[in-house]
Amino acid sequence: AARGDHLVRSRKPGRNEGAGVASAIAPDVLPQHTSRLRRSGESAHRGWAVRQAVWSLRLLVIAPFVMMAPEITAALRGRPEAIGHLQSSGADVLGNAGFIFFALMLAVTPIATLTGWRWHVPLRRDYGLAMFAVALTDLVLAATTTSERFPGGFMTRVSGHSFLAVGTLATLLCVPLAMTANKRAQRALGKYWRQIHRITYVVWVAILLHLLLLFGFHDTALHALEVSAPLLLLRLPQLKRWYAAARRTKTKRHARIVLVVATASVFVYGMQPIVHDFAVSGDRAFVQQPED
Numbered sequence: 191a192a193r194g195d196h197l198v199r200s201r202k203p204g205r206n207e208g209a210g211v212a213s214a215i216a217p218d219v220l221p222q223h224t225s226r227l228r229r230s231g232e233s234a235h236r237g238w239a240v241r242q243a244v245w246s247l248r249l250l251v252i253a254p255f256v257m258m259a260p261e262i263t264a265a266l267r268g269r270p271e272a273i274g275h276l277q278s279s280g281a282d283v284l285g286n287a288g289f290i291f292f293a294l295m296l297a298v299t300p301i302a303t304l305t306g307w308r309w310h311v312p313l314r315r316d317y318g319l320a321m322f323a324v325a326l327t328d329l330v331l332a333a334t335t336t337s338e339r340f341p342g343g344f345m346t347r348v349s350g351h352s353f354l355a356v357g358t359l360a361t362l363l364c365v366p367l368a369m370t371a372n373k374r375a376q377r378a379l380g381k382y383w384r385q386i387h388r389i390t391y392v393v394w395v396a397i398l399l400h401l402l403l404l405f406g407f408h409d410t411a412l413h414a415l416e417v418s419a420p421l422l423l424l425r426l427p428q429l430k431r432w433y434a435a436a437r438r439t440k441t442k443r444h445a446r447i448v449l450v451v452a453t454a455s456v457f458v459y460g461m462q463p464i465v466h467d468f469a470v471s472g473d474r475a476f477v478q479q480p481e482d
Contacts, residue, residue: 416460
């Protein structure tokens with residue numbers, strides 16, 4: 191028995207031998223563990239950066255309301271010049287903001303097509319709801335503050351002219367879209383949810399028609415058509431399939447670059463004057479010195 195115990199004890203590794211075994215295992219185990227930790231840290235940092243980017247872009251939706259807040263507050267307090275200020279700046283600030291949010295909402299899908307990104311997709315709902323909120327505010331202000339510009343009753347102020355009627359129609363068509371812009375409605379409606387949200391294209395046409403009746407083929411209407419052209423082009427099923435296949439197989443690189451640069455350039459070219467007008471009129475509204 192003593193001899194057997196001696197044999198068992200003799201098989202136990204010593205301190206140095208154990209260190210040698212750990213050293214032999216470490217080169218295989220530690221790099222893998224470190225690599226997993228590094229990937230986990232990079233993924234967490236990337237997720238944090240994406241959330242910050244999404245929330246930063248979401249903050250844009252409050253801009254028109256902040257700009258209009260002083261004039262609306264002055265009107266609610268009964269200041270004599272406030273209604274005149276709202277008549278002058280309301281349509282400029284809110285009208286431009288509504289189209290900007292609508293265009294940004296429409297741009298979400300083309301950006302996903304061109305880049306394969308998905309992190310920005312939640313912004314489609316946010317900008318869509320922002321566009322509706324802005325358009326509804328614009329409609330309410332038009333109905334309550336434009337009696338001098340459009341004499342008559344409520345219906346005259348919201349539909350007394352063709353451009354007013356089309357603009358009001360575009361806003362009302364957004365009601366079912368806003369009410370169903372959530373996951374609960376999407377689950378409840380099933381396949382009908384997508385059919386309802388195709389109304390977006392009718393709203394698109396109505397907005398462009400509203401601007402054409404208001405400006406003709408000039409100014410904001412022309413810029414809106416320039417913005418809409420690449421957004422419509424990148425929605426064509428044939429083009430989407432071709433681009434997706436080329437990006438997946440990493441072919442036709444030069445053609446893809448030309449498409450991206452051309453569509454982005456036209457979009458920015460049309461958007462820039464609209465954003466500029468929004469910024470200028472918003473700044474004047476905020477200090478309550480609107481342009482006559």
